[in-house]
Amino acid sequence: MIALRPYQADMVHHIMNSFSQGAQRVCAVAPCGAGKTITVGWMIARAQLQGLRTLFIVHRKELLEQADRTFMDMGIRHGIIAPGTGMDPSQTVQIGSTQTVAKRLEKIGPIDFIVIDEAHHATANTWRTIMAYYQQAETLGVTATPARLGGSGLGDVFQDLVIGPTVQQLIQWGNLAPYRYFAPPSKANVGSVPVRMGDYIKSELETAVNDADIIGDIVANYRKLANGMQACCYCVTRKHSEHVAAMFRAAGISAQHVDGETDKSLRATIIDRFRKRDINVLCNVDLFGEGFDVPGMEAVILARPTQSLTLYIQQSMRAMRPDPNNPNKTAVIIDHAGNCFRHGLPDDDREWTLKVKPKRKREDTGTSLTMCEKCFQVYESHLRTCPYCGYVKPVAQKELTQADGELQEIARIKREQRMEVGKARTKQELEQIAIERGYKLGWVSKIAKVKGIRG
Numbered sequence: 502m503i504a505l506r507p508y509q510a511d512m513v514h515h516i517m518n519s520f521s522q523g524a525q526r527v528c529a530v531a532p533c534g535a536g537k538t539i540t541v542g543w544m545i546a547r548a549q550l551q552g553l554r555t556l557f558i559v560h561r562k563e564l565l566e567q568a569d570r571t572f573m574d575m576g577i578r579h580g581i582i583a584p585g586t587g588m589d590p591s592q593t594v595q596i597g598s599t600q601t602v603a604k605r606l607e608k609i610g611p612i613d614f615i616v617i618d619e620a621h622h623a624t625a626n627t628w629r630t631i632m633a634y635y636q637q638a639e640t641l642g643v644t645a646t647p648a649r650l651g652g653s654g655l656g657d658v659f660q661d662l663v664i665g666p667t668v669q670q671l672i673q674w675g676n677l678a679p680y681r682y683f684a685p686p687s688k689a690n691v692g693s694v695p696v697r698m699g700d701y702i703k704s705e706l707e708t709a710v711n712d713a714d715i716i717g718d719i720v721a722n723y724r725k726l727a728n729g730m731q732a733c734c735y736c737v738t739r740k741h742s743e744h745v746a747a748m749f750r751a752a753g754i755s756a757q758h759v760d761g762e763t764d765k766s767l768r769a770t771i772i773d774r775f776r777k778r779d780i781n782v783l784c785n786v787d788l789f790g791e792g793f794d795v796p797g798m799e800a801v802i803l804a805r806p807t808q809s810l811t812l813y814i815q816q817s818m819r820a821m822r823p824d825p826n827n828p829n830k831t832a833v834i835i836d837h838a839g840n841c842f843r844h845g846l847p848d849d850d851r852e853w854t855l856k857v858k859p860k861r862k863r864e865d866t867g868t869s870l871t872m873c874e875k876c877f878q879v880y881e882s883h884l885r886t887c888p889y890c891g892y893v894k895p896v897a898q899k900e901l902t903q904a905d906g907e908l909q910e911i912a913r914i915k916r917e918q919r920m921e922v923g924k925a926r927t928k929q930e931l932e933q934i935a936i937e938r939g940y941k942l943g944w945v946s947k948i949a950k951v952k953g954i955r956g
Protein backbone atom coordinates (compact mmCIF):
# COMPACT_ATOMS: atom_id res chain seq x y z
CA MET A 502 0.00 0.00 0.00
CA ILE A 503 1.09 3.56 -0.74
CA ALA A 504 3.00 5.36 2.03
CA LEU A 505 1.40 8.48 3.39
CA ARG A 506 3.30 11.68 4.06
CA PRO A 507 3.65 12.33 7.80
CA TYR A 508 0.95 15.01 7.88
CA GLN A 509 -1.39 12.75 5.89
CA ALA A 510 -0.86 9.93 8.40
CA ASP A 511 -1.56 12.49 11.11
CA MET A 512 -4.86 13.43 9.52
CA VAL A 513 -5.91 9.79 9.22
CA HIS A 514 -5.08 9.33 12.88
CA HIS A 515 -7.20 12.32 13.92
CA ILE A 516 -10.12 11.27 11.73
CA MET A 517 -10.10 7.72 13.18
CA ASN A 518 -9.90 9.21 16.65
CA SER A 519 -12.91 11.40 16.01
CA PHE A 520 -14.97 8.44 14.76
CA SER A 521 -13.93 6.29 17.71
CA GLN A 522 -14.97 9.05 20.09
CA GLY A 523 -18.49 8.90 18.75
CA ALA A 524 -18.65 11.38 15.89
CA GLN A 525 -20.49 9.83 12.95
CA ARG A 526 -19.91 12.59 10.41
CA VAL A 527 -16.47 14.11 10.31
CA CYS A 528 -15.23 16.82 7.97
CA ALA A 529 -11.51 16.86 7.17
CA VAL A 530 -10.04 20.15 5.98
CA ALA A 531 -6.93 20.24 3.80
CA PRO A 532 -5.79 22.71 1.16
CA CYS A 533 -5.46 21.94 -2.54
CA GLY A 534 -2.17 20.13 -2.98
CA ALA A 535 -2.35 18.28 0.35
CA GLY A 536 -3.16 15.01 -1.43
CA LYS A 537 -6.72 14.60 -0.18
CA THR A 538 -7.66 11.86 -2.63
CA ILE A 539 -4.61 9.79 -1.73
CA THR A 540 -5.20 10.22 2.00
CA VAL A 541 -8.82 9.22 1.59
CA GLY A 542 -7.85 6.40 -0.78
CA TRP A 543 -5.57 5.04 1.92
CA MET A 544 -8.46 4.97 4.38
CA ILE A 545 -10.70 3.32 1.82
CA ALA A 546 -8.08 0.66 1.03
CA ARG A 547 -7.83 -0.04 4.74
CA ALA A 548 -11.61 -0.36 5.05
CA GLN A 549 -11.58 -2.70 2.06
CA LEU A 550 -9.04 -4.94 3.78
CA GLN A 551 -11.32 -5.06 6.81
CA GLY A 552 -14.20 -6.20 4.60
CA LEU A 553 -16.15 -2.94 4.93
CA ARG A 554 -18.12 -1.45 2.05
CA THR A 555 -17.31 2.11 0.98
CA LEU A 556 -19.12 4.67 -1.13
CA PHE A 557 -17.01 7.53 -2.48
CA ILE A 558 -19.20 10.33 -3.78
CA VAL A 559 -18.21 13.19 -6.02
CA HIS A 560 -20.41 15.85 -7.55
CA ARG A 561 -18.78 16.30 -10.94
CA LYS A 562 -17.87 14.05 -13.84
CA GLU A 563 -14.26 15.26 -13.91
CA LEU A 564 -13.81 14.42 -10.25
CA LEU A 565 -15.18 10.95 -10.84
CA GLU A 566 -12.66 10.35 -13.62
CA GLN A 567 -9.87 11.63 -11.40
CA ALA A 568 -10.86 9.39 -8.46
CA ASP A 569 -11.17 6.44 -10.83
CA ARG A 570 -7.57 6.98 -12.00
CA THR A 571 -6.15 7.60 -8.51
CA PHE A 572 -7.83 4.49 -7.07
CA MET A 573 -6.61 2.42 -10.00
CA ASP A 574 -3.06 3.70 -9.42
CA MET A 575 -3.40 2.81 -5.76
CA GLY A 576 -4.60 -0.69 -6.59
CA ILE A 577 -8.05 -0.20 -5.06
CA ARG A 578 -10.57 -2.32 -6.96
CA HIS A 579 -13.82 -0.43 -7.36
CA GLY A 580 -17.11 -0.13 -9.20
CA ILE A 581 -18.44 3.02 -10.85
CA ILE A 582 -21.89 4.48 -10.38
CA ALA A 583 -22.47 6.94 -13.19
CA PRO A 584 -25.09 7.63 -15.84
CA GLY A 585 -24.99 5.09 -18.65
CA THR A 586 -22.65 2.76 -16.76
CA GLY A 587 -23.64 -0.71 -15.58
CA MET A 588 -23.17 -1.40 -11.89
CA ASP A 589 -21.16 -4.12 -10.20
CA PRO A 590 -22.64 -4.30 -6.69
CA SER A 591 -20.16 -7.02 -5.71
CA GLN A 592 -17.36 -4.44 -5.54
CA THR A 593 -16.80 -3.32 -1.95
CA VAL A 594 -15.69 0.14 -3.08
CA GLN A 595 -18.01 2.20 -5.23
CA ILE A 596 -17.25 5.59 -6.76
CA GLY A 597 -20.34 7.48 -7.76
CA SER A 598 -21.66 10.84 -8.80
CA THR A 599 -24.14 12.40 -6.39
CA GLN A 600 -27.12 12.45 -8.73
CA THR A 601 -26.77 8.84 -9.88
CA VAL A 602 -26.08 7.51 -6.40
CA ALA A 603 -29.21 9.25 -5.09
CA LYS A 604 -31.25 7.57 -7.86
CA ARG A 605 -29.83 4.05 -7.33
CA LEU A 606 -29.76 3.82 -3.53
CA GLU A 607 -31.86 0.61 -3.54
CA LYS A 608 -29.40 -1.16 -5.83
CA ILE A 609 -26.13 -0.21 -4.16
CA GLY A 610 -26.54 -2.45 -1.13
CA PRO A 611 -25.27 -1.90 2.40
CA ILE A 612 -22.58 0.73 2.98
CA ASP A 613 -20.40 1.14 6.08
CA PHE A 614 -18.23 4.09 5.12
CA ILE A 615 -19.16 7.11 3.00
CA VAL A 616 -16.62 9.62 1.74
CA ILE A 617 -17.84 12.92 0.35
CA ASP A 618 -15.40 14.73 -1.90
CA GLU A 619 -15.59 18.54 -1.96
CA ALA A 620 -17.78 18.37 1.11
CA HIS A 621 -18.71 22.06 1.03
CA HIS A 622 -21.43 20.92 -1.38
CA ALA A 623 -22.77 18.44 1.16
CA THR A 624 -25.64 20.68 2.16
CA ALA A 625 -27.52 20.15 -1.10
CA ASN A 626 -30.68 18.07 -0.97
CA THR A 627 -29.28 15.09 -2.88
CA TRP A 628 -26.52 14.68 -0.28
CA ARG A 629 -29.07 14.81 2.49
CA THR A 630 -31.09 12.09 0.78
CA ILE A 631 -28.02 9.87 0.57
CA MET A 632 -26.96 10.47 4.15
CA ALA A 633 -30.48 9.90 5.42
CA TYR A 634 -30.57 6.56 3.57
CA TYR A 635 -27.28 5.37 5.10
CA GLN A 636 -27.89 6.60 8.61
CA GLN A 637 -25.59 4.04 10.21
CA ALA A 638 -22.59 4.65 7.95
CA GLU A 639 -19.60 6.59 9.18
CA THR A 640 -19.30 9.60 6.92
CA LEU A 641 -16.16 11.55 6.08
CA GLY A 642 -16.28 14.80 4.15
CA VAL A 643 -13.14 16.34 2.68
CA THR A 644 -12.72 19.90 1.50
CA ALA A 645 -10.28 22.81 1.37
CA THR A 646 -12.95 25.27 2.42
CA PRO A 647 -15.58 23.97 4.85
CA ALA A 648 -18.01 26.80 4.23
CA ARG A 649 -21.04 27.54 2.14
CA LEU A 650 -21.39 30.39 -0.27
CA GLY A 651 -21.94 33.31 2.02
CA GLY A 652 -19.47 31.90 4.51
CA SER A 653 -21.52 29.93 7.02
CA GLY A 654 -20.18 26.60 8.32
CA LEU A 655 -21.28 23.01 7.80
CA GLY A 656 -22.39 22.34 11.38
CA ASP A 657 -25.79 21.02 10.35
CA VAL A 658 -24.12 18.19 8.42
CA PHE A 659 -20.90 17.36 10.29
CA GLN A 660 -20.19 16.94 13.99
CA ASP A 661 -16.44 17.36 13.99
CA LEU A 662 -13.75 19.16 12.00
CA VAL A 663 -10.29 17.69 11.55
CA ILE A 664 -7.89 20.38 10.40
CA GLY A 665 -5.01 19.31 8.16
CA PRO A 666 -1.89 21.24 7.22
CA THR A 667 -1.99 24.91 6.29
CA VAL A 668 -1.04 26.31 2.90
CA GLN A 669 2.02 27.92 4.49
CA GLN A 670 3.17 24.56 5.81
CA LEU A 671 2.66 22.88 2.46
CA ILE A 672 4.78 25.60 0.84
CA GLN A 673 7.48 25.19 3.50
CA TRP A 674 7.55 21.44 3.01
CA GLY A 675 7.72 21.76 -0.77
CA ASN A 676 4.30 20.23 -1.38
CA LEU A 677 3.16 23.50 -2.93
CA ALA A 678 5.17 26.02 -4.91
CA PRO A 679 5.54 29.49 -3.39
CA TYR A 680 3.80 32.32 -5.18
CA ARG A 681 3.97 36.02 -5.98
CA TYR A 682 0.66 37.82 -5.79
CA PHE A 683 -0.05 40.87 -7.94
CA ALA A 684 -3.21 42.94 -7.84
CA PRO A 685 -2.91 45.58 -10.54
CA PRO A 686 -5.48 48.36 -10.35
CA SER A 687 -8.55 47.56 -12.44
CA LYS A 688 -10.89 49.99 -14.12
CA ALA A 689 -13.78 47.60 -13.62
CA ASN A 690 -16.45 48.83 -11.23
CA VAL A 691 -17.75 45.77 -9.45
CA GLY A 692 -19.08 47.63 -6.44
CA SER A 693 -22.47 48.16 -8.03
CA VAL A 694 -22.91 44.59 -9.30
CA PRO A 695 -25.77 42.93 -7.39
CA VAL A 696 -25.28 39.65 -5.50
CA ARG A 697 -27.60 36.65 -5.65
CA MET A 698 -27.18 33.30 -3.86
CA GLY A 699 -23.92 34.47 -2.32
CA ASP A 700 -22.10 35.58 -5.47
CA TYR A 701 -22.26 38.30 -8.13
CA ILE A 702 -24.93 37.93 -10.79
CA LYS A 703 -22.95 36.78 -13.80
CA SER A 704 -24.82 38.70 -16.46
CA GLU A 705 -24.33 41.98 -14.58
CA LEU A 706 -20.73 41.10 -13.80
CA GLU A 707 -20.09 40.47 -17.47
CA THR A 708 -21.27 43.98 -18.29
CA ALA A 709 -18.88 45.39 -15.69
CA VAL A 710 -15.76 43.56 -16.88
CA ASN A 711 -16.22 42.67 -20.56
CA ASP A 712 -14.67 45.86 -21.80
CA ALA A 713 -11.81 46.16 -24.28
CA ASP A 714 -9.99 48.64 -22.08
CA ILE A 715 -10.15 46.42 -18.99
CA ILE A 716 -9.13 43.33 -20.96
CA GLY A 717 -6.31 45.31 -22.56
CA ASP A 718 -4.88 45.79 -19.07
CA ILE A 719 -5.07 42.02 -18.48
CA VAL A 720 -3.00 41.38 -21.59
CA ALA A 721 -0.54 44.17 -20.76
CA ASN A 722 -0.04 42.90 -17.21
CA TYR A 723 0.49 39.32 -18.40
CA ARG A 724 3.27 40.74 -20.59
CA LYS A 725 4.71 42.70 -17.72
CA LEU A 726 4.41 40.18 -14.89
CA ALA A 727 4.21 36.68 -16.38
CA ASN A 728 5.44 36.99 -19.95
CA GLY A 729 5.84 33.60 -21.62
CA MET A 730 4.46 31.69 -18.63
CA GLN A 731 1.81 29.02 -18.99
CA ALA A 732 -1.24 30.75 -17.60
CA CYS A 733 -4.87 30.03 -16.89
CA CYS A 734 -7.24 32.99 -17.04
CA TYR A 735 -10.52 32.70 -15.12
CA CYS A 736 -13.30 34.70 -16.73
CA VAL A 737 -16.92 35.55 -15.92
CA THR A 738 -18.86 34.14 -18.87
CA ARG A 739 -18.05 32.37 -22.10
CA LYS A 740 -18.49 35.61 -24.02
CA HIS A 741 -16.03 37.34 -21.70
CA SER A 742 -13.58 34.42 -21.90
CA GLU A 743 -13.67 34.34 -25.69
CA HIS A 744 -13.15 38.09 -25.77
CA VAL A 745 -10.11 37.81 -23.47
CA ALA A 746 -8.61 34.98 -25.58
CA ALA A 747 -9.13 37.03 -28.76
CA MET A 748 -7.39 40.05 -27.26
CA PHE A 749 -4.44 37.90 -26.18
CA ARG A 750 -4.18 36.54 -29.73
CA ALA A 751 -4.43 40.04 -31.18
CA ALA A 752 -1.41 40.93 -29.05
CA GLY A 753 0.49 37.99 -30.53
CA ILE A 754 0.12 35.69 -27.49
CA SER A 755 -1.20 32.22 -28.19
CA ALA A 756 -4.47 31.82 -26.26
CA GLN A 757 -7.60 29.65 -26.40
CA HIS A 758 -10.95 29.55 -24.70
CA VAL A 759 -12.20 26.23 -23.29
CA ASP A 760 -15.25 25.40 -21.23
CA GLY A 761 -17.34 22.50 -20.01
CA GLU A 762 -19.29 22.59 -23.27
CA THR A 763 -16.20 22.39 -25.47
CA ASP A 764 -16.17 19.14 -27.42
CA LYS A 765 -14.23 16.54 -25.43
CA SER A 766 -11.64 15.74 -28.09
CA LEU A 767 -11.16 19.41 -28.94
CA ARG A 768 -10.66 20.14 -25.26
CA ALA A 769 -8.08 17.36 -25.02
CA THR A 770 -6.28 18.77 -28.06
CA ILE A 771 -6.21 22.26 -26.59
CA ILE A 772 -4.92 21.00 -23.24
CA ASP A 773 -2.29 18.93 -25.01
CA ARG A 774 -1.13 21.97 -26.96
CA PHE A 775 -1.02 23.89 -23.68
CA ARG A 776 1.12 21.15 -22.16
CA LYS A 777 3.53 21.45 -25.11
CA ARG A 778 3.64 25.25 -24.59
CA ASP A 779 2.10 25.70 -28.00
CA ILE A 780 -0.71 27.63 -26.31
CA ASN A 781 0.30 29.98 -23.48
CA VAL A 782 -2.96 31.17 -22.05
CA LEU A 783 -6.07 29.08 -21.39
CA CYS A 784 -9.17 31.22 -20.87
CA ASN A 785 -12.11 29.56 -19.17
CA VAL A 786 -15.11 29.96 -16.90
CA ASP A 787 -14.74 28.11 -13.59
CA LEU A 788 -13.50 25.04 -15.48
CA PHE A 789 -10.07 24.30 -14.12
CA GLY A 790 -11.27 24.33 -10.56
CA GLU A 791 -12.05 21.28 -8.50
CA GLY A 792 -10.14 18.24 -9.60
CA PHE A 793 -9.49 19.37 -13.12
CA ASP A 794 -5.75 19.62 -13.29
CA VAL A 795 -3.72 21.01 -16.12
CA PRO A 796 -0.07 20.21 -15.57
CA GLY A 797 2.54 22.82 -16.23
CA MET A 798 0.45 25.76 -15.08
CA GLU A 799 2.76 28.56 -13.91
CA ALA A 800 0.47 31.55 -13.58
CA VAL A 801 -3.18 32.31 -13.00
CA ILE A 802 -5.02 35.40 -14.03
CA LEU A 803 -8.10 36.18 -11.99
CA ALA A 804 -10.48 38.13 -14.22
CA ARG A 805 -13.60 36.94 -12.43
CA PRO A 806 -14.51 38.85 -9.28
CA THR A 807 -16.11 36.45 -6.83
CA GLN A 808 -17.65 36.53 -3.37
CA SER A 809 -17.05 32.79 -3.03
CA LEU A 810 -14.03 31.98 -0.89
CA THR A 811 -14.08 28.40 -2.20
CA LEU A 812 -13.91 29.51 -5.81
CA TYR A 813 -11.22 32.08 -5.01
CA ILE A 814 -9.03 29.53 -3.23
CA GLN A 815 -9.44 26.97 -6.01
CA GLN A 816 -8.63 29.41 -8.77
CA SER A 817 -5.83 31.38 -7.14
CA MET A 818 -3.97 28.23 -6.05
CA ARG A 819 -4.26 26.41 -9.36
CA ALA A 820 -0.69 27.18 -10.43
CA MET A 821 0.91 26.24 -7.11
CA ARG A 822 1.39 22.56 -7.85
CA PRO A 823 5.13 21.85 -7.67
CA ASP A 824 6.86 20.96 -10.92
CA PRO A 825 9.49 18.19 -10.65
CA ASN A 826 11.16 19.60 -13.76
CA ASN A 827 11.38 23.04 -12.21
CA PRO A 828 12.21 22.80 -8.48
CA ASN A 829 12.58 26.58 -8.21
CA LYS A 830 9.12 27.27 -9.54
CA THR A 831 7.32 30.30 -8.16
CA ALA A 832 3.72 30.64 -9.22
CA VAL A 833 2.49 34.03 -10.35
CA ILE A 834 -1.02 35.15 -9.48
CA ILE A 835 -2.34 38.24 -11.23
CA ASP A 836 -5.56 39.33 -9.58
CA HIS A 837 -7.53 41.69 -11.81
CA ALA A 838 -10.66 40.98 -9.86
CA GLY A 839 -9.67 42.42 -6.49
CA ASN A 840 -10.41 39.02 -4.96
CA CYS A 841 -7.56 39.21 -2.43
CA PHE A 842 -9.14 42.31 -0.94
CA ARG A 843 -12.33 40.30 -0.40
CA HIS A 844 -10.80 37.05 0.79
CA GLY A 845 -7.20 37.63 1.86
CA LEU A 846 -4.20 35.82 0.38
CA PRO A 847 -4.24 32.11 -0.53
CA ASP A 848 -1.98 31.20 2.39
CA ASP A 849 -3.69 33.33 5.03
CA ASP A 850 -4.39 31.42 8.20
CA ARG A 851 -8.10 30.79 8.35
CA GLU A 852 -10.00 29.86 11.43
CA TRP A 853 -12.50 27.24 10.29
CA THR A 854 -15.44 26.33 12.45
CA LEU A 855 -18.61 24.31 12.00
CA LYS A 856 -20.71 27.25 13.14
CA VAL A 857 -23.68 27.89 10.93
CA LYS A 858 -23.39 31.60 11.64
CA PRO A 859 -19.99 32.83 10.51
CA LYS A 860 -17.77 34.78 12.84
CA ARG A 861 -17.73 38.46 12.10
CA LYS A 862 -13.94 38.36 12.15
CA ARG A 863 -13.83 36.22 9.01
CA GLU A 864 -15.47 38.91 6.93
CA ASP A 865 -12.66 41.27 7.77
CA THR A 866 -9.99 39.03 6.26
CA GLY A 867 -8.30 40.85 3.47
CA THR A 868 -9.08 44.39 4.51
CA SER A 869 -5.55 44.61 5.90
CA LEU A 870 -3.94 44.12 2.49
CA THR A 871 -2.55 46.81 0.28
CA MET A 872 -1.28 46.81 -3.29
CA CYS A 873 2.14 48.30 -4.06
CA GLU A 874 1.66 51.05 -6.59
CA LYS A 875 5.05 50.39 -8.08
CA CYS A 876 5.31 46.60 -8.44
CA PHE A 877 1.56 45.72 -7.98
CA GLN A 878 2.40 43.04 -5.39
CA VAL A 879 0.14 42.68 -2.41
CA TYR A 880 1.28 43.00 1.21
CA GLU A 881 -0.07 43.79 4.66
CA SER A 882 -1.15 47.40 4.84
CA HIS A 883 0.45 48.17 8.20
CA LEU A 884 3.85 48.04 6.45
CA ARG A 885 5.00 51.39 5.11
CA THR A 886 7.51 49.89 2.68
CA CYS A 887 6.79 47.28 0.03
CA PRO A 888 8.63 44.10 1.12
CA TYR A 889 9.12 43.11 -2.53
CA CYS A 890 10.50 46.21 -4.22
CA GLY A 891 11.21 48.56 -1.32
CA TYR A 892 8.83 51.24 -2.57
CA VAL A 893 7.74 53.52 0.26
CA LYS A 894 4.02 54.03 0.46
CA PRO A 895 3.31 57.70 -0.19
CA VAL A 896 1.41 59.60 2.47
CA ALA A 897 -1.00 60.56 -0.30
CA GLN A 898 -2.65 57.18 0.11
CA LYS A 899 -3.83 58.26 3.52
CA GLU A 900 -5.13 61.53 2.12
CA LEU A 901 -6.99 59.54 -0.46
CA THR A 902 -8.85 57.63 2.23
CA GLN A 903 -9.59 60.92 3.94
CA ALA A 904 -10.88 62.33 0.69
CA ASP A 905 -13.01 59.21 0.33
CA GLY A 906 -14.34 59.76 3.82
CA GLU A 907 -15.11 63.37 2.99
CA LEU A 908 -16.94 62.37 -0.17
CA GLN A 909 -19.02 59.93 1.83
CA GLU A 910 -19.72 62.64 4.37
CA ILE A 911 -20.82 65.01 1.61
CA ALA A 912 -23.06 62.29 0.20
CA ARG A 913 -24.62 61.79 3.63
CA ILE A 914 -25.30 65.50 4.10
CA LYS A 915 -26.78 65.71 0.61
CA ARG A 916 -29.07 62.81 1.41
CA GLU A 917 -30.27 64.51 4.56
CA GLN A 918 -30.79 67.77 2.69
CA ARG A 919 -32.85 65.95 0.09
CA MET A 920 -34.99 64.61 2.86
CA GLU A 921 -35.56 68.12 4.18
CA VAL A 922 -36.53 69.34 0.75
CA GLY A 923 -38.77 66.30 0.54
CA LYS A 924 -40.53 67.37 3.73
CA ALA A 925 -41.12 70.96 2.62
CA ARG A 926 -44.81 71.63 2.02
CA THR A 927 -44.87 75.37 1.21
CA LYS A 928 -42.92 77.89 -0.86
CA GLN A 929 -41.89 79.60 2.38
CA GLU A 930 -40.25 76.44 3.63
CA LEU A 931 -38.42 76.05 0.33
CA GLU A 932 -37.27 79.68 0.51
CA GLN A 933 -36.01 79.05 4.04
CA ILE A 934 -33.94 76.11 2.75
CA ALA A 935 -32.68 78.21 -0.18
CA ILE A 936 -31.53 80.99 2.15
CA GLU A 937 -29.82 78.59 4.54
CA ARG A 938 -27.93 76.91 1.75
CA GLY A 939 -27.28 79.98 -0.37
CA TYR A 940 -29.29 78.69 -3.34
CA LYS A 941 -30.51 81.06 -6.05
CA LEU A 942 -34.19 81.91 -5.85
CA GLY A 943 -34.86 80.26 -9.20
CA TRP A 944 -34.29 76.99 -7.32
CA VAL A 945 -37.41 77.62 -5.21
CA SER A 946 -39.76 77.98 -8.15
CA LYS A 947 -38.16 75.04 -9.92
CA ILE A 948 -38.58 72.70 -6.91
CA ALA A 949 -42.01 74.08 -6.17
CA LYS A 950 -43.07 73.22 -9.67
CA VAL A 951 -41.66 69.68 -9.37
CA LYS A 952 -43.43 69.18 -6.05
CA GLY A 953 -46.63 70.76 -7.24
CA ILE A 954 -46.56 73.54 -4.61
CA ARG A 955 -48.56 76.62 -5.57
CA GLY A 956 -48.72 80.17 -4.29
Ligand SMILES: [Zn+2]
Pocket residue numbers: 873874875876877878887888889890891892
Ligand atom coordinates in the same frame (compact mmCIF):
# COMPACT_ATOMS: atom_id res chain seq x y z
ZN1 LIG B 1 6.50 46.91 -4.54
